[in-house]
Amino acid sequence: MDIMVLIKQVPMSSDVGVDEETGVIKRESGDTKMNPYDLYALEAAFQTREKMGGTVSVLTMGPPQAEQVIREAFMMGADKGYLLTDRAFAGSDVLATSYALAQGIQSIGKFNLIICGKQTTDGDTAQVASECSEFLNIPCITNVTSIPEINNDSINVISDMGQTIETVKMLYPCMIAVDKEIYQPRLPSYRRKKLTLNQNITRLNLSNLDDKDNNQYGLDGSPTRVVKIFPPPVQDEKEIWNGESDQLADRLLNLLKDEKFYQGGI
Amino acid sequence: MSYIEINNDKLPDKTILEALCPFNSIEVSGEEVSINSSCRMCKLCVKNGPQGGFVFVENTVKTIDRSHWSGIAVFIEIEEHKIHPVSLEMIGKARELAQKAQQKVIALVIGNNLTNAAKELQYYQVDKVCAYDDKALNDFRIEPYTAVMEDFIHREKPAVFLVGGTTMGRNLAPRTAARFRTGLTADCTVLDIRENGELDQIRPAFGGNIMAHIQTPAHRPQFATVRYKIFPTPLRKNKTSGIIEYFSLPANKLTSSITVLDIHHKEKETHLENAEIIIAAGRGIGTQENLKLIDKLSNLLNAQVAGTRPMIESGLIDPRKQIGLSGRTVRPKLLIACGISGSVQFTAGMNSAERIIAINSDPNAAIFNTAHVGIVGDALEILPMLISNIESGKSLAMEAANV
Ligand SMILES: Cc1cc2nc3c(=O)[nH]c(=O)nc-3n(C[C@H](O)[C@H](O)[C@H](O)COP(=O)(O)OP(=O)(O)OC[C@H]3O[C@@H](n4cnc5c(N)ncnc54)[C@H](O)[C@@H]3O)c2cc1C
Ligand SMILES: Nc1ncnc2c1ncn2[C@@H]1O[C@H](COP(=O)(O)O)[C@@H](O)[C@H]1O
Numbered sequence: 177m178d179i180m181v182l183i184k185q186v187p188m189s190s191d192v193g194v195d196e197e198t199g200v201i202k203r204e205s206g207d208t209k210m211n212p213y214d215l216y217a218l219e220a221a222f223q224t225r226e227k228m229g230g231t232v233s234v235l236t237m238g239p240p241q242a243e244q245v246i247r248e249a250f251m252m253g254a255d256k257g258y259l260l261t262d263r264a265f266a267g268s269d270v271l272a273t274s275y276a277l278a279q280g281i282q283s284i285g286k287f288n289l290i291i292c293g294k295q296t297t298d299g300d301t302a303q304v305a306s307e308c309s310e311f312l313n314i315p316c317i318t319n320v321t322s323i324p325e326i327n328n329d330s331i332n333v334i335s336d337m338g339q340t341i342e343t344v345k346m347l348y349p350c351m352i353a354v355d356k357e358i359y360q361p362r363l364p365s366y367r368r369k370k371l372t373l374n375q376n377i378t379r380l381n382l383s384n385l386d387d388k389d390n391n392q393y394g395l396d397g398s399p400t401r402v403v404k405i406f407p408p409p410v411q412d413e414k415e416i417w418n419g420e421s422d423q424l425a426d427r428l429l430n431l432l433k434d435e436k437f438y439q440g441g442i
Numbered sequence: 443m444s445y446i447e448i449n450n451d452k453l454p455d456k457t458i459l460e461a462l463c464p465f466n467s468i469e470v471s472g473e474e475v476s477i478n479s480s481c482r483m484c485k486l487c488v489k490n491g492p493q494g495g496f497v498f499v500e501n502t503v504k505t506i507d508r509s510h511w512s513g514i515a516v517f518i519e520i521e522e523h524k525i526h527p528v529s530l531e532m533i534g535k536a537r538e539l540a541q542k543a544q545q546k547v548i549a550l551v552i553g554n555n556l557t558n559a560a561k562e563l564q565y566y567q568v569d570k571v572c573a574y575d576d577k578a579l580n581d582f583r584i585e586p587y588t589a590v591m592e593d594f595i596h597r598e599k600p601a602v603f604l605v606g607g608t609t610m611g612r613n614l615a616p617r618t619a620a621r622f623r624t625g626l627t628a629d630c631t632v633l634d635i636r637e638n639g640e641l642d643q644i645r646p647a648f649g650g651n652i653m654a655h656i657q658t659p660a661h662r663p664q665f666a667t668v669r670y671k672i673f674p675t676p677l678r679k680n681k682t683s684g685i686i687e688y689f690s691l692p693a694n695k696l697t698s699s700i701t702v703l704d705i706h707h708k709e710k711e712t713h714l715e716n717a718e719i720i721i722a723a724g725r726g727i728g729t730q731e732n733l734k735l736i737d738k739l740s741n742l743l744n745a746q747v748a749g750t751r752p753m754i755e756s757g758l759i760d761p762r763k764q765i766g767l768s769g770r771t772v773r774p775k776l777l778i779a780c781g782i783s784g785s786v787q788f789t790a791g792m793n794s795a796e797r798i799i800a801i802n803s804d805p806n807a808a809i810f811n812t813a814h815v816g817i818v819g820d821a822l823e824i825l826p827m828l829i830s831n832i833e834s835g836k837s838l839a840m841e842a843a844n845v
Pocket of ligand 1: 803
């Protein structure tokens with residue numbers, strides 16, 4: 177059974193802000209980490225490999241430094257790592273990202289199961305799995321909370337649909353995007369760290385893909401455009417109360433009563 | 443290829459460059475400046491960097507003949523033979539956009555035995571309902587549902603496609619958008635339209651305290667998903683409007699490698715979305731012990747308790763009670779935010795509450811930008827006093843004295 181896991185490197189801190197006066201970006205640090213949701217995707221792959229045998233590959237699209245997350249995946253137990261990196265991918269939106277990932281997967285080989293995290297903490301769209309599955313022409317189930325059964329030709333998964341919980345069977349090849357409940361991710365191991373120190377990471381760029389037309393990637397392959405980024409709007413009908421705690425508590429109770437949120441308890 | 447050109451001679455001070463980019467895309471090694479593939483083309487380096495240092499070069503400007511695409515389409519999700527309320531909210535928004543751009547509202551409903559649902563939709567001022575009614579569409583399976591979406595788009599050529607941000611919508615919309623190689627903006631919090639039919643999509647972005655304004659200028663349809671409760675539910679009219687058309691697809695288009703084995707209902711939970719009053723706790727409340735204050739107050743006010751993501755992640759509050767971008771969206775009559783800093787990811791889930799009161803000890807907390815009433819103070823002092831005032835009926839006495 178050959179499994180591919182899509183992982184992404186994201187900024188460590190989400191504390192990015194725009195200075196309202198200058199419009200300049202303020203950020204805490206440039207540190208990065210593996211997208212936390214992808215740890216669950218990796219764990220789902222390892223558990224599946226334990227039952228069925230086979231290999232776990234990981235693929236990430238990103239800058240050269242994104243190798244770090246592949247190393248981390250090696251330390252957790254991944255067998256093969258691929259980094260898809262090319263300046264032609266700069267400015268990719270979800271469509272262009274998903275297309276590049278699908279092209280990357282196809283150039284690497286055939287997989288029974290592709291596993292994604294639920295979402296990234298920087299893009300936070302939770303769309304890459306679905307779009308990528310379309311380009312690969314395979315079915316996809318999202319919000320997968322457990323994998324009750326794995327067979328040679330199919331997988332049974334449980335998906336959270338909001339009001340209902342569905343158990344579905346899906347034939348390979350297929351894609352799932354897993355939720356956090358699925359398994360508790362293992363920690364990177366020191367032993368594996370030493371073992372995998374020199375493990376090869378295969379680099380892919382545009383020239384390795386079937387579709388080499390750079391209009392399909394990066395900004396040119398992205399139908400959406402960020403017109404503007406701006407700080408969140410400010411409530412304009414607001415009042416600010418300052419004072420001693422007891423006064424504030426009294427005022428608050430009066431407000432709750434005046435506006436009939438509290439009926440005097442009778 | 444469009445790209446950002448780097449003019450090294452206009453960049454005398456290399457030390458300031460990396461900080462220009464929120465995505466760590468600018469790399470400086472020695473005299474060499476480059477932009478890596480994590481670039482989002484937000485162009486902040488062009489705008490805020492040294493004059494002429496970074497220049498945006500756009501080669502091919504794609505265009506589209508907008509006149510071929512018209513109408514605001516809404517995907518109607520059927521859940522246990524009922525219309526999902528988020529779909530009605532989308533119709534309400536679609537009506538508003540349609541008015542402005544002089545276009546029609548077209549509802550697409552997919553499922554089995556749809557007669558009642560299709561008729562019901564007519565009470566919400568749609569111009570047309572397209573119903574794909576087939577036994578093979580009884581359960582949601584991605585391939586046949588996408589085939590239907592595709593057929594519908596070829597038939598109607600809508601300029602805009604609104605889809606509720608449910609599990610189903612968040613799988614179906616991107617899949618169809620990818621098939622048409624068009625754009626999709628997830629979890630929009632504001633939608634507006636220009637007279638020429640260009641959709642303005644606004645959402646919190648890049649995992650930071652930033653909003654992004656996004657357009658899909660040269661591709662159609664313009665797909666957007668919106669979470670439940672972001673937009674208000676439109677009124678049900680007493681008379682029907684519009685027409686219903688039924689369509690079908692050949693059986694070979696409705697096959698799937700997915701079999702639904704079992705569907706069961708989640709335990710009935712008290713939905714946060716339906717609460718009239720919510721008391722939300724953030725990291726400023728912190729501990730289990732302090733949360734008792736929140737519980738007590740919520741009992742006295744007949745409210746539900748909710749929290750920010752850190753409170754959920756530390757296991758203090760039930761995950762179903764998370765408010766925000768990756769939690770629930772609520773629009774209660776009253777929300778009291780206690781010890782919450784007010785990040786966009788949190789406020790995206792609650793800023794349409796009718797009345798927002800925030801208690802925070804930091805006068806500069808961002809939550810005061812969202813709150814109607816901002817109380818600068820220590821919640822751990824104010825809440826116990828408020829609770830004991832309510833319990834002792836102090837304010838009743840005060841009121842009596844005022845009369
Ligand atoms: C992609 C993404 C999605 C996210 N989704 C969500 C989401 O859905 N929901 C969500 O909530 N967050 C979400 N977050 C996290 C979000 O960015 C913030 O980190 C989080 O909301 C902060 O929670 P907080 O306000 O409880 O904590 P903090 O930011 O730590 O704020 C605590 C506040 O309490 C105040 N305080 C401290 N002591 C007291 C006291 N005694 N009395 C009064 N005030 C006090 C402090 O002044 C401070 O303002 C998301 C982040 C990302 C990147
Ligand atoms: N650049 C990328 N490289 C590899 N995988 C990615 C990338 N972007 C997104 N993914 C995968 O898609 C999932 C959803 O991402 P998103 O749609 O950005 O929220 C992630 O959890 C990853 O599994």
